[in-house]
Amino acid sequence: MMISVRALVLLGLCQVGRRSLASGPELRDPPKRIAVVGAGIGGTATAYFLRQEFGSSVKIDVFEPGTVGGRLATQNIGGYEYETGGSLIHPLNLHMKHFLDKLGLSQRTNLPGKMAIFDGKEIVFEESDWFVVNFLRMLWHYGFNFLRMQMWVESVLDKFMRIYQYQQYGYSFTSVEKLLHAMGGDSFLTLANQTLEEAMLEEGFSQNFLNDVVAPITRVNYGQSVRISGFAGAVALAGADSGLWAVDGGNKKVCSGLLYHSKAELIQARVTTISVKQRQSKAGTTASLYEVNYVGDSGNAHSLYDIVFVATPLHQGKSDLAFPGFSPPIPSHFPGRYHQIVTTLVHGRLNMSYLGISENPDAFTASDVLTTDAKGSVINSLSSIDPVIIPPGYSSPPASADSVWKVFSSQPLSQEQLQGMFLSWDSTAEVKWLAYPHYSAPRRAAPPFILHDRLYYLSPVEWAASAMEMSAISARNLALLAHHRWHSLPGRVDQEDLHTRLRGEL
Numbered sequence: 001m002m003i004s005v006r007a008l009v010l011l012g013l014c015q016v017g018r019r020s021l022a023s024g025p026e027l028r029d030p031p032k033r034i035a036v037v038g039a040g041i042g043g044t045a046t047a048y049f050l051r052q053e054f055g056s057s058v059k060i061d062v063f064e065p066g067t068v069g070g071r072l073a074t075q076n077i078g079g080y081e082y083e084t085g086g087s088l089i090h091p092l093n094l095h096m097k098h099f100l101d102k103l104g105l106s107q108r109t110n111l112p113g114k115m116a117i118f119d120g121k122e123i124v125f126e127e128s129d130w131f132v133v134n135f136l137r138m139l140w141h142y143g144f145n146f147l148r149m150q151m152w153v154e155s156v157l158d159k160f161m162r163i164y165q166y167q168q169y170g171y172s173f174t175s176v177e178k179l180l181h182a183m184g185g186d187s188f189l190t191l192a193n194q195t196l197e198e199a200m201l202e203e204g205f206s207q208n209f210l211n212d213v214v215a216p217i218t219r220v221n222y223g224q225s226v227r228i229s230g231f232a233g234a235v236a237l238a239g240a241d242s243g244l245w246a247v248d249g250g251n252k253k254v255c256s257g258l259l260y261h262s263k264a265e266l267i268q269a270r271v272t273t274i275s276v277k278q279r280q281s282k283a284g285t286t287a288s289l290y291e292v293n294y295v296g297d298s299g300n301a302h303s304l305y306d307i308v309f310v311a312t313p314l315h316q317g318k319s320d321l322a323f324p325g326f327s328p329p330i331p332s333h334f335p336g337r338y339h340q341i342v343t344t345l346v347h348g349r350l351n352m353s354y355l356g357i358s359e360n361p362d363a364f365t366a367s368d369v370l371t372t373d374a375k376g377s378v379i380n381s382l383s384s385i386d387p388v389i390i391p392p393g394y395s396s397p398p399a400s401a402d403s404v405w406k407v408f409s410s411q412p413l414s415q416e417q418l419q420g421m422f423l424s425w426d427s428t429a430e431v432k433w434l435a436y437p438h439y440s441a442p443r444r445a446a447p448p449f450i451l452h453d454r455l456y457y458l459s460p461v462e463w464a465a466s467a468m469e470m471s472a473i474s475a476r477n478l479a480l481l482a483h484h485r486w487h488s489l490p491g492r493v494d495q496e497d498l499h500t501r502l503r504g505e506l
Contacts, residue, residue, distance in 0.1 A: 028486070028487055028488075030054045030055055030058050030486075031305075032058065033058070033059045033303070033304070033306055034059070034061070034306065034307045034309070035061050035063065035290070035303070035305040035308045035309070036061070036063070036264070036311055037309065038062075038064060038458075039064035039069070039070065039266065039311075040311065040312075041070065041086075041468050041471045041472065042070075042311045042459070042472075042475050043062060043064070043070070043311030043475075044062070044068070044254075044255040044256075044258035045258055045472045045475035045476070046311055046458060046475040046478060046479060047062050047258065047259060048258040048475075049475055049476050049480075050262070050309075050479050051261075051262045051263060051264070052479070053480065053483040054483065054486075059265070060262060060263070060264035060265070061264065061267050061303070062259060062262075063267050063269055063294055065268065065269060065296075069085075069252030069255045070255070070312075071086055071433060072085045072254070072468070073085040074250045074388055076429075077347050077427055077429055078426075078427060080387035080404075081250060081389065082345055082385055082386075082388065082404055083246065083385070083388060084429075085251070085252075085343075085431075085433065085435075086468050088239060088245070088246055089246060089247075089468060090238055090239065090241060090243075090467075091244070091245065092161065093468070093472075094161075094164050095469055095473065096468055096469055099257070099258060099472070102261065103253075103254065103257035105247055105248065105253055106247075107247065107248060108245065108246045108247060108249075108389075108390065109248075109390045110246075111386055111396050113366075113367035113368055113384070114366045114367060115127045115367075115368045116364075116366035116369050116370070117212065117213070117216050117369075118356075118371050118372070119371070119372045120372065120374035121356055122355070122356030123356060123357065124212065126364070126366055127366065142208070143206075145209040145213070146209075148203075148204075148205065149200075149214070152200075156234040157238060159185075159187070160183055162184075163473055166182055170480060170484075170492050171480070171493075171498060172481035172484055172492060172494075173449075173481070173493070173494055174448075174481065174493060174494055175448065175449060176449070176460050176463065177189065180192060180464060191230040192231040192232075192464060193230075193441055194229070194441050194442070195226065195228065195229065195233075196228055196233025196234070197226040198230070199230035200214065200230075210226050211226075211373065214237070216370030216372055216381075217236055217239070217240045218237075219372075219380040220368075220371075220381040221236040222436055223340075223380050223408065223436075224339065224439060225373045226373070228440070228441075229440065229443045229464075232439045232465040232466070234465075235465035235470075236465075239467075246388070248388070248390075249388055250389075267296065269294040269295060270296070271294045272293050272321070273292075273322045273323070274310075274321065274323055275290070275291050275326070276288055276289070276291075276325065276455075277304065288453065289304040289305060290304065290305045290306075290307075291303075292304075292305060306454065307454045307456070307482055308455050309457075309478060310451070310455070310456070310458065310459075312459070313338065314331065314332060314333060314457065314459070315336060315337065316337060316338075317338060318434055319332070319333075320332065323451070330451050330455075336437060336438065336463065337438050338438065339438045341380070341409075341433050341435040342408070342409050342411060342413070342430060342432050343406060344409065344413050345404060345406055345429045345430075346404070346405045346422055346425050347403070347404050347405075348402060348423070348426065349400075349401065349423045349425070350382075350399060350421065350422060350423070351420065351421055351422055352399075355369065364399050364400065365398065365399055366399060367396060367399065368381070368382075368383045368384075369381060378413070379408065379409045379413075379421075380408040380409060381407070381408045382405060382406075382407050382421070383405065383406045384396065384397070384399060384403045385404055385406045407421070412430060412432070413430075435466075436462065436466035437463050437466060443463065443464075446463040447460045447463070449474075454482070454485070454486070458478060459474075460474075461473065461474035461477075481493065
């Protein structure tokens with residue numbers, strides 16, 4: 001009997017707490033203290049999964065100098081909060097859905113909206129209220145490319161879903177490459193090492209379709225062109241699926257909820273160095289511990305830990321964390337750079353002539369304007385957005401009325417540029433992010449998950465693709481990996497035989 005990947009995933013997720021297909025060996029005592037550096041979605045998910053893996057007795061400290069949530073953040077405009085960081089979650093993001101259920105949070109009401117594509121001079125495509133009209137327009141311009149793209153992304157997602165099976169049954173991986181291979185075999189590694197453009201042209205998609213439809217999607221999701229790596233590009237295209245959702249009250253509430261649920265202690269301090277220290281126990285044995293040095297409002301301090309997780313990117317502009325005394329040395333900054341994106345929120349009235357609309361501006365009803373990769377393009381996208389808490393009786397204002405617009409751009413917008421986009425405005429807010437890696441192909445080798453014996457690094461997975469769910473997957477993987485290595489369970493590490501074993505049992 002054939003069983004689909006998703007059926008196996010759901011079967012596995014229903015078997016809560018089941019860790020293996022056979023009884024496990026006797027485990028050693030759990031660690032006494034664990035540190036997590038960073039309280040974004042990755043760090044707080046790590047604390048949550050560590051509590052599951054190591055039990056109630058371990059003390060977990062989470063270090064964060066800023067606001068809990070990291071790149072999940074909101075901004076107040078006109079008395080309402082709006083998302084400025086990670087905004088949308090895919091319906092197949094099972095970890096994020098699990099977090100919502102576990103934390104008692106709910107999905108935000110998804111108000112309807114339409115999309116348009118802007119080539120820097122005029123609107124070249126605008127969605128209709130009618131599905132048939134949209135389908136015929138796409139068919140006229142691009143043949144069956146759009147349907148084929150949905151099928152191609154679906155095939156990638158089917159393989160991607162395998163990671164939930166592996167994690168439910170306690171499997172973990174020591175590198176990004178091995179994790180990708182477990183999900184999609186050689187095809188995922190190939191996809192990660194060619195551009196999205198190369199991958200889709202090989203599949204028979206037209207260059208015109210890539211320029212007009214695919215590039216606007218990669219620009220709004222990653223601020224980059226179709227020359228990003230194919231795997232990251234496939235994740236970006238999945239972000240254009242239907243059924244996307246967000247958390248009522250703001251996505252950052254997941255982070256604070258995970259932190260609370262993990263029973264970890266939040267230490268509001270900046271970690272400066274992590275070093276390894278040898279300490280003698282009362283029994284006369286020598287133990288290797290990690291000294292975490294940090295600075296907070298009370299000054300400098302340090303603490304010793306059995307295991308440490310670094311949940312902040314070790315790249316230029318993202319961290320100044322140092323690792324003195326390690327051999328071989330651990331770099332403070334790994335090669336590669338993070339891509340800057342500037343989020344500008346504007347409460348004002350859009351200038352329709354900026355979009356090349358000169359007649360009847362009330363007829364333009366799109367809420368999301370994506371842009372092609374035109375030379376000299378100033379913005380990546382322009383979207384009319386709703387607050388993170390939808391008030392009773394609220395409805396999205398029409399594009400021609402005053403509303404809150406979110407503008408993505410690679411550089412800050414000047415007053416002259418704002419004046420060109422908007423007829424008037426009463427408030428603006430600007431947030432600069434080093435939001436995600438700069439993706440290229442062949443893909444830059446990801447940094448290691450294991451920096452030292454019991455020193456783990458969460459962010460390498462972002463060099464495959466950056467998303468809330470990717471951080472949650474990495475958190476689950478490293479919590480499992482730390483557990484298995486602490487308890488000497490090598491049969492749970494870097495194994496890819498799960499499908500064979502499941503078929504045998506079922």
